[in-house]
Amino acid sequence: MKKLLILGAGTAGTMVANKMHHMLDPDEWQITIVDQHETHYYQPGFLFIPFGIYGKNDVIKPKRNFIPAGVKMIVSEITMIEPEKNRVRVAKDNRYLGYDFLVIATGTHPRPAETPGMAAGEWHKSIFDFYTIEGATALARHLRGWQGGRLVLNIVDLPYKCPVAPLEFIFLADWFFQEKGLRDRIDLTLVTPLPGAFTKPRAAKLLGNILQDKNVNVVPDYYIERVDPEAKKIISYEEDEVPYDLLVTVPVNMGAEVIGKSGLGDEMNYVPVDKHNFLSKKFDNIFALGDAANLPTSKAGSVAHFAVEIFTENFLRYIDGLDMLQKFDGHANCYIESGFGKGILIDFNYDVEPLPGKFPLPGVGPFSLLQESEMNHWGKMMFRWMYWNLLLKGKELPIAAQMTMAGKWQ
Amino acid sequence: MSTKEIAGAVVNVDEEGFLTDPAQWTEAIAEAMAAELGLTLTEDHWKVVDFTRQDYQQTGEAPGLRRITKVGGVPTKQLYKLFPKGPAKKIARIAGLGKPTGCI
Numbered sequence: 097m098k099k100l101l102i103l104g105a106g107t108a109g110t111m112v113a114n115k116m117h118h119m120l121d122p123d124e125w126q127i128t129i130v131d132q133h134e135t136h137y138y139q140p141g142f143l144f145i146p147f148g149i150y151g152k153n154d155v156i157k158p159k160r161n162f163i164p165a166g167v168k169m170i171v172s173e174i175t176m177i178e179p180e181k182n183r184v185r186v187a188k189d190n191r192y193l194g195y196d197f198l199v200i201a202t203g204t205h206p207r208p209a210e211t212p213g214m215a216a217g218e219w220h221k222s223i224f225d226f227y228t229i230e231g232a233t234a235l236a237r238h239l240r241g242w243q244g245g246r247l248v249l250n251i252v253d254l255p256y257k258c259p260v261a262p263l264e265f266i267f268l269a270d271w272f273f274q275e276k277g278l279r280d281r282i283d284l285t286l287v288t289p290l291p292g293a294f295t296k297p298r299a300a301k302l303l304g305n306i307l308q309d310k311n312v313n314v315v316p317d318y319y320i321e322r323v324d325p326e327a328k329k330i331i332s333y334e335e336d337e338v339p340y341d342l343l344v345t346v347p348v349n350m351g352a353e354v355i356g357k358s359g360l361g362d363e364m365n366y367v368p369v370d371k372h373n374f375l376s377k378k379f380d381n382i383f384a385l386g387d388a389a390n391l392p393t394s395k396a397g398s399v400a401h402f403a404v405e406i407f408t409e410n411f412l413r414y415i416d417g418l419d420m421l422q423k424f425d426g427h428a429n430c431y432i433e434s435g436f437g438k439g440i441l442i443d444f445n446y447d448v449e450p451l452p453g454k455f456p457l458p459g460v461g462p463f464s465l466l467q468e469s470e471m472n473h474w475g476k477m478m479f480r481w482m483y484w485n486l487l488l489k490g491k492e493l494p495i496a497a498q499m500t501m502a503g504k505w506q
Numbered sequence: 507m508s509t510k511e512i513a514g515a516v517v518n519v520d521e522e523g524f525l526t527d528p529a530q531w532t533e534a535i536a537e538a539m540a541a542e543l544g545l546t547l548t549e550d551h552w553k554v555v556d557f558t559r560q561d562y563q564q565t566g567e568a569p570g571l572r573r574i575t576k577v578g579g580v581p582t583k584q585l586y587k588l589f590p591k592g593p594a595k596k597i598a599r600i601a602g603l604g605k606p607t608g609c610i
């Protein structure tokens with residue numbers, strides 16, 4: 097029996113398990129997947145929790161529901177990867193798991209402790225994240241009684257997963273406080289290391305304009321060094337201070353510690369891989385997929401999905417000693433919730449920035465690219481259903497893995 | 507793409523004046539690029555520029571500040587002192603690498 101071992105049963109790992117279970121001969125292959133948690137979180141749903149749109153129950157399901165019966169699932173922390181010996185150690189019973197091929201899909205996670213003052217006494221009291229279930233639900237409780245003041249949203253460093261999520265948070269906050277009749281008592285400020293709202297020029301312009309229309313202050317090119325939780329201000333490496341009453345942070349995101357510990361990661365614990373086929377640069381039987389890889393594109397579920405499609409085709413050739421023919425182009429496709437029941441859709445890759453147009457059917461839509469529409473909002477809300485029912489299970493979605501220029505205009 | 511004359515050489519640059527071909531870089535170009543930014547390169551500056559170029563050779567990407575600090579061993583605070591106001595961009599420019607994409 098040949099062994100395929102998948103580390104992490106999040107978005108990418110679960111998809112790989114389903115695809116491979118379907119494609120590989122069960123008489124020849126044993127597939128195992130390991131994750132430390134029983135619960136699968138629909139992370140894009142975390143965005144809606146602080147505003148009471150979703151609750152915890154709307155974003156959780158048991159991981160086992162999504163792992164096919166023929167795949168062995170082990171619930172345990174992964175404590176070491178030993179690539180020279182083709183084995184992985186897990187905490188449960190201190191066992192070793194051997195492999196012929198390894199897929200690393202351990203994701204990326206917020207690390208508030210990397211920023212001095214952040215994770216100390218005021219954590220989840222006046223300083224919150226919304227990238228974890230704990231942070232999102234604590235913030236929801238706080239916002240229910242908050243009477244206004246300076247809300248500062250700070251992005252600590254790049255890259256962080258779902259690059260549009262902080263903007264969506266601000267857009268929804270503007271809507272939420274208007275609904276509550278509090279907007280005029282609240283100062284909304286986005287403090288970002290980017291030169292503007294976003295990196296890609298056209299999208300940055302559109303999103304920048306929306307921020308302005310919504311009366312959101314933007315402090316660009318800001319690189320935070322520390323938080324002073326008593327004085328309630330953030331301080332940059334250049335000693336620029338931004339005071340707040342409520343700090344919502346997107347902490348440094350880093351890959352899993354076990355990646356760093358095992359000598360497989362870069363300084364942020366991301367696994368260096370070939371950006372077109374996800375093969376490790378060091379070991380020819382290790383792939384990294386999803387947020388765990390050091391790809392120069394967005395860390396997002398949509399990217400993980402396109403990547404897994406490409407990986408699947410390639411892997412079936414690779415195990416037979418054939419060339420990997422499919423090349424990943426960095427395709428990302430993100431719905432941006434913009435408040436008041438509207439949304440924006442952006443579609444881009446390594447080389448092409450988000451452009452206006454119609455999606456997925458050229459000229460028809462129903463979604464509009466780089467433009468606000470109600471339909472786009474419904475796309476975002478429907479995504480949760482697609483995620484649980486199609487995406488994780490590895491079923492076909494009506495979107496091609498490679499980006500297309502059809503339906504886009506320059 | 508346009509070209510620019512700098513330190514006695516003609517090099518390819520983008521709209522913002524970043525080199526588009528890192529192979530055209532010379533130390534003299536680095537000095538001249540720095541001068542345009544109002545900086546005189548000291549030994550401390552060179553340590554950062556050298557690390558950045560070496561790292562680029564290895565990884566194919568210009569390193570971010572966190573990487574220069576963690577791997578190159580230069581504290582971030584120091585980077586801000588050496589290359590005030592936007593060190594990541596300034597370092598990449600002087601090291602003759604393209605504008606950092608700040609991949610997101």
Ligand SMILES: Cc1cc2nc3c(=O)[nH]c(=O)nc-3n(C[C@H](O)[C@H](O)[C@H](O)COP(=O)(O)OP(=O)(O)OC[C@H]3O[C@@H](n4cnc5c(N)ncnc54)[C@H](O)[C@@H]3O)c2cc1C
Pocket residue numbers: 103104105106107108109130131132133138139140141142143172173174175201202203204226227228257258261352353354385386387388395396397398399400429430431
């Ligand atoms: C607030 C928010 C909003 C988002 N919105 C969107 C959106 O609108 N659209 C979009 O496309 N994407 C969005 N994303 C991003 C998306 O959720 C992620 O990119 C996606 O889940 C990445 O999948 P992954 O499999 O790489 O990692 P994950 O899904 O995070 O899975 C990693 C898994 O590895 C496990 N693991 C890690 N280390 C260990 C260990 N040592 N031992 C055992 N198990 C381990 C974890 O428990 C986890 O289950 C959003 C994310 C957040 C936080």
